Amino acid sequence: MTADRFVSPDHIRSLFSQSMSHMYRTEVPLYGTLVELVGEINDRVLDDQPQLAERMQRSGERERLDVERHGAIRVGTAQELATLRRLFAVMGMQPVGYYDLSVAGVPVHSTAFRPVDGEALMRNPFRVFTSLLRLELIEDEALRAQAADILSRRNIFTPGALQLIAQCERDGGLSEEDAWRFVVEALETFRWHNAATVSLDTYHALHAAHRLVADVVSFRGPHINHLTPRTLDIDAAQAAMHARGIAAKAVIEGPPRRACPILLRQTSFKALEELVHFPSGADNAAGTHTARFGEIEQRGLALTPKGRALYDTLLAQAREGAGSAGDDYAQRLQAAFTSFPDDHTTLRREGLGYYRHVLTDAGRAAPATERALPAEVLIERGLATAEPIIYEDFLPVSAAGIFQSNLGGEEQRAYAARANRDAFEQALGAPAADEFAIYERLQAQSLAQLAM
Numbered sequence: 001m002t003a004d005r006f007v008s009p010d011h012i013r014s015l016f017s018q019s020m021s022h023m024y025r026t027e028v029p030l031y032g033t034l035v036e037l038v039g040e041i042n043d044r045v046l047d048d049q050p051q052l053a054e055r056m057q058r059s060g061e062r063e064r065l066d067v068e069r070h071g072a073i074r075v076g077t078a079q080e081l082a083t084l085r086r087l088f089a090v091m092g093m094q095p096v097g098y099y100d101l102s103v104a105g106v107p108v109h110s111t112a113f114r115p116v117d118g119e120a121l122m123r124n125p126f127r128v129f130t131s132l133l134r135l136e137l138i139e140d141e142a143l144r145a146q147a148a149d150i151l152s153r154r155n156i157f158t159p160g161a162l163q164l165i166a167q168c169e170r171d172g173g174l175s176e177e178d179a180w181r182f183v184v185e186a187l188e189t190f191r192w193h194n195a196a197t198v199s200l201d202t203y204h205a206l207h208a209a210h211r212l213v214a215d216v217v218s219f220r221g222p223h224i225n226h227l228t229p230r231t232l233d234i235d236a237a238q239a240a241m242h243a244r245g246i247a248a249k250a251v252i253e254g255p256p257r258r259a260c261p262i263l264l265r266q267t268s269f270k271a272l273e274e275l276v277h278f279p280s281g282a283d284n285a286a287g288t289h290t291a292r293f294g295e296i297e298q299r300g301l302a303l304t305p306k307g308r309a310l311y312d313t314l315l316a317q318a319r320e321g322a323g324s325a326g327d328d329y330a331q332r333l334q335a336a337f338t339s340f341p342d343d344h345t346t347l348r349r350e351g352l353g354y355y356r357h358v359l360t361d362a363g364r365a366a367p368a369t370e371r372a373l374p375a376e377v378l379i380e381r382g383l384a385t386a387e388p389i390i391y392e393d394f395l396p397v398s399a400a401g402i403f404q405s406n407l408g409g410e411e412q413r414a415y416a417a418r419a420n421r422d423a424f425e426q427a428l429g430a431p432a433a434d435e436f437a438i439y440e441r442l443q444a445q446s447l448a449q450l451a452m
């Protein structure tokens with residue numbers, strides 16, 4: 001088979017993300033409500049802000065907005081994680097970043113599988129926040145061994161998915177027909193199962209160790225636990241959620257509301273309590289499990305290491321005050337972030353964020369020698385514009401907040417904080433890419449193109 005018989009990984013990712021969205025809509029109808037609500041708010045924002053609409057149209061971001069979302073799953077073994085890496089690679093998604101959640105009392109560490117190059121991101125930026133359970137953080141030795149044993153006996157991938165992954169690796173791609181088969185097979189891994197594989201007693205024991213341990217170990221597969229659409233105004237979306245009686249989290253995670261949005265702001269509604277059947281002799285015992293929830297997010301400028309350090313400092317400042325809930329926190333957050341410049345010219349000149357530089361019509365008409373001048377000069381002369389590069393990743397403190405809100409207050413555990421990126425990458429079977437290097441490259445490519 002020749003390469004032109006293959007469809008692009010971007011195409012497969014789009015098919016997959018659409019199919020996943022369709023599946024989750026049937027599984028968790030409230031997700032469908034969120035998608036509609038976010039769509040209405042985005043339309044309104046674009047109507048009210050023609051400049052933003054024009055900028056998003058120009059950069060290609062407008063088109064991707066309606067399909068943009070992220071999901072999250074949690075797996076139990078190194079082998080599951082490594083095979084997921086191969087599965088996501090078929091769709092042009094690579095592991096980016098390392099997130100240690102043990103510091104926040106959650107026994108997992110994580111990465112995000114996502115596309116990395118500019119064109120692929122514009123086509124469909126679908127991302128999956130993927131966590132690996134850290135069984136070594138379970139204290140009870142017997143329970144730890146039992147959990148490992150249960151996990152070692154399951155296979156979360158269908159034979160068809162495994163075969164198509166291998167075929168894609170061998171041939172360098174998939175035909176349209178095989179791509180569809182792949183999507184159907186791969187989706188099986190992410191589907192919800194309302195029957196547990198362990199008895200109710202075992203479930204309770206796992207649950208007592210940590211709710212997440214029960215979530216990862218008790219089922220046939222790593223059900224997708226949320227799917228998050230991107231809103232252009234999270235405060236309006238949060239208010240609309242409340243107005244429709246959806247119990248959204250009190251606090252929006254991340255930076256405060258600003259004129260120039262940075263990084264990522266997120267809010268979620270609490271996980272649903274769902275009926276589950278537990279095998280018990282000849283009968284099934286009924287019980288419940290809470291894992292699946294809904295979330296929305298607003299994305300803004302990707303920050304440089306300098307900008308990120310400032311963000312981390314100001315966030316820590318706001319969180320240091322007593323408690324971190326309610327109006328009081330919102331005020332402290334707003335106050336802390338007055339030291340973070342809030343106009344794009346300053347953000348760019350101070351090297352706090354990443355920008356994509358694009359020639360204007362006048363710039364395209366200018367001679368090459370003029371276009372070779374420093375970007376700031378071109379911007380001053382109206383020959384180029386600088387558009388914010390959107391943050392495509394996640395924030396560990398926010399992720400911890402999202403996890404916690406779905407675990408209930410009593411789930412706070414104190415794990416001796418120890419990030420272990422090496423062990424994670426060993427399990428993954430590859431390094432997780434450095435997010436800053438990816439943004440840096442996107443910015444550098446845009447600068448290089450000005451003179452071309």
Ligand code: OOG
Nearest residue numbers: 072129394398399402403
């Ligand atoms: C993942 C929670 C983190 C986010 O958007 O930060 C997350 C999980 O609950 O598995 O999705």
Ligand code: NI
Nearest residue numbers: 072228295402
């Ligand atoms: Ni999320």
